Amino acid sequence: MFEVLKNPGSKIQSDHYRMPYHPLGNGFVDRENELRRLHDILVKGKNAVVEDVGMVIGTGGIGKTQLAIEYVYSYASDYPGGIFWIDAELGLPVMISQISEAAELPIDTTRETGDQLHDVWAHLNRCGPALLVLDNFPDDDPLDPWLPTTPVVHVLVTTRRRDLASYSRIPLDFMTLKEGTELLNKGERRFGEDTDELVKTLGGLPLALKLARNHLNVRRELTVADLIKEIAAKGENAALESYAKLYTNELSSEHIKEIATVFQISYEHASDFAKRVLQVLAFLAPVPVPRRLLKKIFAKEVGKNGDDYLADALDELCNTRALAEYDQDKDPLPHRLVAGFVREITKDKKQVCNRIDAALNDEMHRIEDEGDTAVYRDLEKVEPHAAFATESGRIDAETIIDLLTMLMRYNQQKGLYRLAKAYGQKALSTSETTLEPDHPSIAIRQSNLAMVLRSLGELNEARDLLRKALATWEKAFEPGHSSIAIRQSNLALVLKDLGEIEEARDLLRKACQTFLNKFGDDHPYTKIVKRNIDSLG
Structure with missing residues (x-):
């Protein structure tokens, strides 16, 4: 569990870094030995894996991410070449984007992923010792493709996996009494020896202990013994049983129900609006959620009660209850185990997700507004949530196609053509598997993807897609329709790039005649096509 200090004492000196979180400082409990061991490994070698060890492999809430955060700030001066905290679960292309933006490194995004990585590592090699943190590394991805080819970049990985045996590992155990x-x-109250029983009840899991601590700080009349009785009194219920089964490989089987009960107690004592906010956070991607998106999801509530209404709910979740935490932008993120519990007990899942998905769709469509100068900055934190929604299985195919198309356009306009291609391919594939052949939506996705492929220099593939799209439009409309002319013009541009000049000229002339008939000589479409014809020589 990690959080932001009000006055963090540590600072990163490098000009180039990406570090979303601040350290706990004095709130960090007794992991100094692990910090020193980690530094020894990274100095002597260059790669280290922080994994969690308990009775069951894959224990969550043990403090892997927090150890990595503390390491960054404890030894920041050893990495003048830069520190780059990467959300590894978002994928390798996102790592390239996050490093290149933080390092102000111009990357040719039309090149293959491996070539882009070569450029990234070559740049960092010239900058001196650097640290790469791969947080929450995916369960199934091979690690080798992520690793630098230069010895000056050290790599710290946090993961639940136990199969990365070829790398030096720091196992984190449960807390002692x-x-x-x-x-x-470490909170506002001080407790006596009766805390031993609470630590035993919760199996020494730091996340559960922190929630219990904050609950006791809020309910000052409650003793540690009272809380232990309250945990025991909750007994069995369907939600706890379901959660225990779902996370049986994540938490100690001996204490999982008690840990889940602490989650439940903390949740139940939150205010009604804070609960609703936490439900939304739980169904979004496991990365910080931008406040702008939350304001859109809760537009009615914020409009009625003001911005402070949402701010107070977030402070309750992140500061008072510790059910979530802030990043450096004060955007909230719940711990994945808490999020999993909340998803399990939420009754109106469909209503919650409908609100989320409507807001995501609305936000991503901002890319169509050319006058919206803040769109790229704002959507940087929305993108992973939109991508997550398309993989969630909760939304209909039409919305998935629309979101994927907006994700493609966002990355296309940022010049991240490889990411744009991936989203465009998914949009086209979804269209082809859910719609009838020759559906206009398929032709639109073919045309969109073709324009990205053209930017990547994959001209033959772009040409083939545009031919298919044009054939669909020619079946759907009468000859001379402007929609056909637009597709003719797009195909002609690719044919020109391929050197197929005569066919390109023929298509542009047909398109020009259509635009002349429909819009006249002064229309922008007509002028653009005329210029394209002239450029053919």
Whole structure:
């Protein structure tokens, strides 16, 4: 569990870095030995894997990410070449984008992923010692393709996996009675020896202990013994049983129900609006959620009660309850185990997701507004949530296609053509598998993808897609329709690039005649096509 200090004492000195979180400082409990061991590994070698070890492989909430955060700030001065915190679960292309933006590195995004990585590593090699943190590395991806080819870049990985045996590993164990008591006493209250029983009840899991601590800080009349009784009194219920089964490989089987009960108690005592906000956070991607998106999701509530209404709910979740945490922009993120619990107990899942998906769709469509100068900055944090929604299985095919198309256009306009291609291919594939052959939507996705492929220099593939799209439009409309003329013009541009000049000229002349008939000589479409004809010589 990680959080932002009000006055963090540590600073990163490098001009080029990406670090979304601040350290706990004095709130960090008894992991100094692991920090030193980690530094020894990274200095002597260059790669280290921080994994969690418990009775069950894959224990969550043990403090992997927090250890990595503390390491970054404890040893930042050793990495003048830059520190780059990467959301590894978002994929390799996103890592390239995050490093290149933080390092102000111009990358030719038309090249293959491997070639782009070569350029990234070559640049960092010239900058001196650097640190790459791959947080929450995916369960199934091979690690080797992510690793730098230069020895000056050290790599720290946090993961639940145990199969990365060829790398040096730092296992994190559950907290001892002493460590657990120290964590419980880091809050506003100080407790006696009865904390030992609470630490035992929760299996020494830092996340659960932190939630218990904050709950006790809010309910000051409650003793540690009272909380232990409250946990025991909750007994069995369907939600806890379901959560225990779902996360049986994530948490200690001996304590999973007690841990889930602490999640439940913390959740139940939150305000009604804070609960609704946490439900939304739980159904979004496991990365910080921008406040702008939350304001759109809760537009009615914020419009009625003001911005402070949402701000107060977020402060309750992140500061008072510790059910979520802030990043450096004060955008919230729940711990994945808390999010999983909330998803399990939320009754009106469809209503919650409908609100989320409508807001995501509305936000991503901002890319169509050329006058919206803030769109690229704002959508940077929305993109992973939109992409997550398309993979969630909760939305209809039409919305998936629309979101994928907006994701493609966003990355296309940013010049991230490889990412744009991936989204465009998914949009086309979804269209082809869910719609009738020759459906106009398929032709639109073919045309969109073709323009990205043209930017990548994949001209033959672009030409073939545009021929298919043109054939669809010619079946759908009468000859001389402007929609046909637009597709003729697009195909002609690719044919020109391929050197097929005569066919390009013929198509442009047909398109020009259509635009003349429909719009006249002064229309922008007509003028553009005339210029394209002249450019053929």
